[in-house]
Amino acid sequence: MYFDYLIIGGGIVGLSIARELINRYPESKIAVLEKEADVAFHGSGRNSGVLHAGFYYSADTLKAKFTRDGNRQLREYCYANNLKINECKKVVVAKDESELPALFELEKRANLNGVEVKIIDEKELFEIDPNVKTFEHALYSPTTATVDPSEITHAIKNELRSKGIQLFFGEGYKSRLEGNWIKTTLGNTFFATKIINAAGLYADKVAGDFGYSKKYTIIPFKGVYLKYHGNKIPVTTNVYPVPNLKNPWLGVHFTVTVDGAVKIGPTSMPAFWRENYHGFERFSPVEMAGILSWEASLFLTNSFGFRNIALEEIKKYNRSYFARLAQDLVREIDVNGFTEWGKPGIRAQLLNKQTRELIMDFVVEGDNDSIHVLNAVSPAFTCCFPFAAWVADNYILK
Numbered sequence: 001m002y003f004d005y006l007i008i009g010g011g012i013v014g015l016s017i018a019r020e021l022i023n024r025y026p027e028s029k030i031a032v033l034e035k036e037a038d039v040a041f042h043g044s045g046r047n048s049g050v051l052h053a054g055f056y057y058s059a060d061t062l063k064a065k066f067t068r069d070g071n072r073q074l075r076e077y078c079y080a081n082n083l084k085i086n087e088c089k090k091v092v093v094a095k096d097e098s099e100l101p102a103l104f105e106l107e108k109r110a111n112l113n114g115v116e117v118k119i120i121d122e123k124e125l126f127e128i129d130p131n132v133k134t135f136e137h138a139l140y141s142p143t144t145a146t147v148d149p150s151e152i153t154h155a156i157k158n159e160l161r162s163k164g165i166q167l168f169f170g171e172g173y174k175s176r177l178e179g180n181w182i183k184t185t186l187g188n189t190f191f192a193t194k195i196i197n198a199a200g201l202y203a204d205k206v207a208g209d210f211g212y213s214k215k216y217t218i219i220p221f222k223g224v225y226l227k228y229h230g231n232k233i234p235v236t237t238n239v240y241p242v243p244n245l246k247n248p249w250l251g252v253h254f255t256v257t258v259d260g261a262v263k264i265g266p267t268s269m270p271a272f273w274r275e276n277y278h279g280f281e282r283f284s285p286v287e288m289a290g291i292l293s294w295e296a297s298l299f300l301t302n303s304f305g306f307r308n309i310a311l312e313e314i315k316k317y318n319r320s321y322f323a324r325l326a327q328d329l330v331r332e333i334d335v336n337g338f339t340e341w342g343k344p345g346i347r348a349q350l351l352n353k354q355t356r357e358l359i360m361d362f363v364v365e366g367d368n369d370s371i372h373v374l375n376a377v378s379p380a381f382t383c384c385f386p387f388a389a390w391v392a393d394n395y396i397l398k
Contacts, residue, residue: 003029003166005396006182006192008173008206010034012044012149013376014198015156016388017396022163024392030165031192035172035185039157042275043200044381045150046345048225048255048266050238051075052379053090053141055110055117056250062362064113066383066390071143073385078147081155088256090144090238091125093134095328099242106139106242117141129237131330144238146258149381173199176209180369194396197372201274201348207372212365215354216374219294220274221347225255225265226322230337233262239329247305247358252316252325263342264326269313270295270306277344294351303356350375362387364395371395 005021007014010032018032039045051074054067078085094103103119110117118140120128125138132138161167172185181191197206201220207213228234240253249268256262273291275282298306316322323335350359362383363375371391380387 001031001188001190003031003190003192005030005194005196006190007032007196007198008182009198009200009203010036010039010157010167010169011042011198011200012153012156012381012384013200013373013387014196015039015153015160016384017196017198017373017391018160018165019156020385020388020392021396022160022165024397026163031190032160032165032167033171033173033184033190034167034169037170038154040150040153043345043348044153046343047149047378047381049146049149049258050090050255050379050382051085051143051145051147052382053110053117053143054113054115054382055106055139055141056243056245057113058109059112061360062387062390063360063377063379063383064109066362066386067379068113068115069386070379070383071145074147074152074382075143075145077155077385078152083151083155084148084258086146086256086258086260088144088146088237089128090141090240091120091128091132091134092139092141092240092242093125093132093329094137094242096135099135100137102242102245103137103139105245110139110141115141116143129235129239131234131332132237132239133329133331146238146256148258173202173206194368195370196391196396197370198376200376201346203348203372203374203376204350207365207374210370210372212370212372213374215352216350216359216363217290217294217353218274218348219291219298219351219358220271220276221349222269222271222276222344223266223347224269224344225263225342226319226338227340227342228262228264228337229339230334232334233260234330234333234337235262241329247309249309252322254326254329264323264338265342266345267313267316267322268309268347269316270310271346274348275346277346298356301356304358347378348376350377364391366395
């Protein structure tokens with residue numbers, strides 16, 4: 001089978017790149033390979049559903065621009081296609097005076113990034129949500145919203161089909177043959193003038209077959225939310241703590257879902273293989289050996305604070321402990337109301353093997369024949385449309 005563009009991976013990033021290409025070149029032949037039976041089996045259907053605003057990231061990063069623009073574009077996409085969206089806003093709160101400098105740093109980043117935010121006092125916060133507490137000041141983000149990520153991913157899939165893109169489900173990438181020929185898990189062979197690797201958790205493995213990702217490997221982290229089923233909903237807006245700006249996690253926070261439910265989380269537990277969702281489901285001894293080797297080394301050296309992260313994350317599997325972490329953000333809460341663990345997700349976090357540091361921004365490698373999205377880092381879902389346009393401009397059509 002011959003195509004102009006062959007995209008490996010039917011997640012939100014792969015689908016968005018396909019959408020960008022077909023919108024620019026309606027006559028081109030484009031195919032998407034997806035190993036699962038449908039879209040949204042992995043990160044695209046298992047993320048928080050938050051449309052981030054873009055104030056966490058310094059202005060010199062790709063994430064800053066893509067998150068700002070992606071927030072607007074995905075909001076417009078939801079309204080244009082009658083998809084669910086909850087304009088529930090967001091506040092970032094401080095627990096004490098020591099966190100105020102970081103809070104004001106977020107405001108500074110927002111202003112540099114062109115993102116609408118406002119520093120508010122305790123009285124203004126009370127008017128937004130009387131149960132949320134802070135120390136003197138909080139950061140208010142009016143453009144943060146929540147969506148149903150699976151619904152959006154399916155909507156894009158249907159749009160692509162309507163425009164003539166061929167989607168092959170249950171047919172994943174297996175190996176590279178000579179040149180730009182590849183073999184699939186069903187034994188079929190495909191040729192494309194340009195191959196785009198958007199394989200998520202396996203992007204580094206696919207890239208390795210093409211001579212890329214030499215200094216990178218993916219370390220998987222498992223994220224799980226704890227859902228609230230108590231009598232009184234504790235918050236009506238997304239509530240986040242002031243984050244540690246040195247790592248990619250935003251701390252345990254409240255998320256108001258698209259249907260108005262409340263959850264806290266997520267965990268960021270190092271996973272033992274790439275699709276380590278439940279028990280020994282999709283267990284791979286080869287993957288576990290390689291990942292555990294890296295995780296053991298990072299634990300012993302405490303690179304980027306990995307040991308501290310791992311030990312703290314273990315505690316979060318105690319439901320009471322996890323729920324108590326959210327108590328600092330609100331005045332009153334029924335910790336016994338958090339009774340249900342949500343569907344686990346796996347963050348595909350790229351590690352630089354040479355510097356032993358986590359890569360915090362998007363990473364793409366490639367040449368005239370193949371392009372490899374190695375680090376579609378959170379919040380990749382929010383960023384998907386502008387990121388796809390950037391990949392097209394700078395790699396695919398260059």
